[in-house]
Amino acid sequence: MEPVDSVNVLGAALASCSGDPVTGFFRDGHCNTCKADHGSHTVCAVMTAEFLAYSKYVGNDLSTPRPEFNFPGLKAGDHWCLCAARFLQAHDEGCAPRVNLAATHKRALDIVPLSVLQSHALPTG
Numbered sequence: 001m002e003p004v005d006s007v008n009v010l011g012a013a014l015a016s017c018s019g020d021p022v023t024g025f026f027r028d029g030h031c032n033t034c035k036a037d038h039g040s041h042t043v044c045a046v047m048t049a050e051f052l053a054y055s056k057y058v059g060n061d062l063s064t065p066r067p068e069f070n071f072p073g074l075k076a077g078d079h080w081c082l083c084a085a086r087f088l089q090a091h092d093e094g095c096a097p098r099v100n101l102a103a104t105h106k107r108a109l110d111i112v113p114l115s116v117l118q119s120h121a122l123p124t125g
Contacts, residue, residue: 003032007106009117015102017044018079021072031081031105039083040111044103046122047078051097054090079103084111091116098122 003026006014019029025041026032033042045051052063052074062080065073074080079100088111090096099120108117 001026001034001036003034004107006030006032008102009104009106009109009114010101011106012102014105015044015100017081017100017103021074021078021080023079023081025081031103031108033105033107040085040107041081042084042105042108043082043087043112043117044100045080045082045087045097045120046100047074047076047080048095048097049076050095051090052076054093054095055086058086058089060086084108088112088116091120096120 008014014030016029017023017031022029024030024032025037031042031044033040055062062074065071087096099117101117101121104117
């Protein structure tokens, strides 16, 4: 599995999303993707209690530790590479988390319009 070009939604080099906890389809800290990444784990988002509760409610519990998968469980404030479709779903339900555009892979745009990502962007500067 080779990752596709590491380019963000702004057309620049893909920035790191998180090394603690280590995120990404490849667990390389980046929201890199490839053809095998059917979930498109491409949106670098900052977890909120509201989003984590929503994700658990719709069947993806990201907050409970799963040591057998070396997964610490997420808490509010953690950065994580979300599936693009789940992010869009959360946006449609009014509970999408903030997004780090510099660390969000351009492949997210196959599912989420740039304007939607921008409306949830972390402040820059």
